[in-house]
Amino acid sequence: xxxxxxxxxxxxxxxxxxxxxxxxxxxxxxxxxxxxxxxxxxxxxxxxxxxxxxxxxxxxxxxxxxxxxxxxxxxxxxxxxxxxxxxxxxxxxxxxxxxxxxxxxxxxxxxxxxxxxxxxxxxxxxxxxxxxxxxxxxxxxxxxxxxxxxxxxxxxxxxxxxxxxxxxxxxxxxxxxxxxxxxxxxxxxxxxxxxxxxxxxxxxxxxxxxxxxxxxxxxxxxxxxxxxxxxxxxxxxxxxxxxxxxxxxxxxxxxxxxxxxxxxxxxxxxxxxxxxxxxxxxxxxxxxxxxxxxxxxxxxxxxxxxxxxxxxxxxxxxxxxxxxxxxxxxxxxxxxxxxxxxxxxxxxxxxxxxxxxxxxxxxxxxxxxxxxxxxxxxxxxxxxxxxxxxxxxxxxxxxxxxxxxxxxxxxxxxxxxxxxxxxxxxxxxxxxxxxx
Ligand SMILES: NC(=O)c1ccc[n+]([C@@H]2O[C@H](COP(=O)([O-])OP(=O)(O)OC[C@H]3O[C@@H](n4cnc5c(N)ncnc54)[C@H](O)[C@@H]3O)[C@@H](O)[C@H]2O)c1
Ligand SMILES: [Fe+2]
Numbered sequence: 097x098x099x100x101x102x103x104x105x106x107x108x109x110x111x112x113x114x115x116x117x118x119x120x121x122x123x124x125x126x127x128x129x130x131x132x133x134x135x136x137x138x139x140x141x142x143x144x145x146x147x148x149x150x151x152x153x154x155x156x157x158x159x160x161x162x163x164x165x166x167x168x169x170x171x172x173x174x175x176x177x178x179x180x181x182x183x184x185x186x187x188x189x190x191x192x193x194x195x196x197x198x199x200x201x202x203x204x205x206x207x208x209x210x211x212x213x214x215x216x217x218x219x220x221x222x223x224x225x226x227x228x229x230x231x232x233x234x235x236x237x238x239x240x241x242x243x244x245x246x247x248x249x250x251x252x253x254x255x256x257x258x259x260x261x262x263x264x265x266x267x268x269x270x271x272x273x274x275x276x277x278x279x280x281x282x283x284x285x286x287x288x289x290x291x292x293x294x295x296x297x298x299x300x301x302x303x304x305x306x307x308x309x310x311x312x313x314x315x316x317x318x319x320x321x322x323x324x325x326x327x328x329x330x331x332x333x334x335x336x337x338x339x340x341x342x343x344x345x346x347x348x349x350x351x352x353x354x355x356x357x358x359x360x361x362x363x364x365x366x367x368x369x370x371x372x373x374x375x376x377x378x379x380x381x382x383x384x385x386x387x388x389x390x391x392x393x394x395x396x397x398x399x400x401x402x403x404x405x406x407x408x409x410x411x412x413x414x415x416x417x418x419x420x421x422x423x424x425x426x427x428x429x430x431x432x433x434x435x436x437x438x439x440x441x442x443x444x445x446x447x448x449x450x451x452x453x454x455x456x457x458x459x460x461x462x463x464x465x466x467x468x469x470x471x472x473x474x475x476x477x478x479x480x481x482x483x484x485x486x487x488x489x490x491x492x493x494x495x496x497x498x499x500x501x502x503x504x505x506x507x508x509x510x511x512x513x514x515x516x517x518x519x520x521x522x523x524x525x526x527x528x529x530x531x532x
Contacts, residue, residue, distance in 0.1 A: 110321075129159050146201065151209065174216075176188065194223075214244075230276070231507050249286070250287075250288045254362070256383065257379050262336055263277070291376035295372065303363045313348040355382075356451060389511075402419070429525075435465040
């Protein structure tokens with residue numbers, strides 16, 4: 097592709113090829129009732145079903161378990177998944193997997209549930225010291241030794257795209273920052289994506305998870321080119337966060353068009369089936385895009401924002417825990433970041449803004465950062481989102497700690513189109529404190 101697109105022109109040290117990783121998905125209203133048939137087709141006989149307390153009480157959860165039972169599959173339910181999981185909650189979920197001797201996994205929930213299920217599947221299949229598979233430099237980043245058990249992921253929020261990725265994110269409590277495990281082996285064998293489940297989603301969850309999906313797509317589009325990421329020593333070492341490439345560009349652009357058109361409607365009206373369905377599809381597409389390209393600064397910075405939370409509580413989320421929900425902790429950084437990164441690839445920022453619905457005709461390259469920032473801010477205002485990091489409890493005196501939490505997130509930081517020093521990160525956090 098280097099020959100036909102400037103952004104992907106080959107460089108002396110950079111990679112010459114990119115991977116196209118497809119994801120197997122079934123998408124459609126009511127498709128959760130197929131869970132049993134798919135589990136059988138994958139050879140599952142005894143299944144661990146992961147979910148969280150709230151989701152376990154919703155009618156569509158019964159649809160899944162009834163379908164498993166009707167297909168003659170023996171299963172046991174684990175409903176203790178923590179919303180925004182931690183190393184402690186991952187370990188507890190793993191014990192359930194080890195004790196149950198399962199040959200398959202089904203997750204029914206948002207990113208918290210799907211990620212927990214991936215971790216339980218991994219550590220019960222390939223036991224290891226907890227930090228062994230965790231991303232460096234926090235963990236040892238050991239490669240997963242081989243395939244894990246089949247996993248059918250049923251997302252119930254329209255955001256993370258975790259059904260399409262080999263990523264499991266958690267809060268490492270001792271470090272007060274999020275980090276993750278990433279391996280193509282962790283990718284669910286099937287995503288069962290049923291937009292009907294979004295009817296019961298509270299507005300703030302639609303907004304936060306929708307902005308997460310938007311960020312996956314926009315960060316994929318504006319990531320460093322795969323041809324500028326250092327060439328790996330061998331093809332097996334090419335990372336899933338391989339940088340922007342023509343495949344992820346196409347999928348990310350489509351996801352952004354839907355987010356631009358439907359996010360605000362989906363947040364405002366739970367009965368707007370068209371908008372909620374389109375957001376579900378956009379989230380899955382965005383998951384495929386960032387699973388093939390990788391995120392960058394807004395996500396890297398978010399891991400410190402959520403890890404260092406003080407006492408902020410988001411409406412619509414569990415009330416017993418202080419938390420800046422993932423999508424919120426990402427998008428609050430986004431306008432500040434794009435003002436900084438736009439000069440590295442202004443045409444990509446303008447394209448992203450245009451997909452989101454901004455007017456870009458006649459815009460000069462130097463306007464790109466402001467145009468994309470303005471469009472995101474408009475969408476934050478239209479969904480009654482918090483006005484920057486100030487609104488979730490941070491002030492300038494926290495900037496140093498935020499930088500120290502974000503800087504080690506090399507997996508995502510190195511994927512940015514423009515390198516950010518610690519001083520740059522401090523400026524970016526300051527720029528994210530208040531937008532209007
Ligand atoms: N693995 C990945 O690729 C990836 C990508 C992005 C984010 N994440 C991670 O995913 C987590 C966030 O996941 P999320 O945004 O999907 O939210 P979530 O799973 O944390 O759920 C948020 C809240 O919504 C509730 N809920 C879920 N579905 C519902 C429904 N249909 N109706 C009513 N309530 C419902 C849950 O019970 C919970 O209280 C974070 O830990 C984040 O770091 C992972
Ligand atoms: Fe995310």
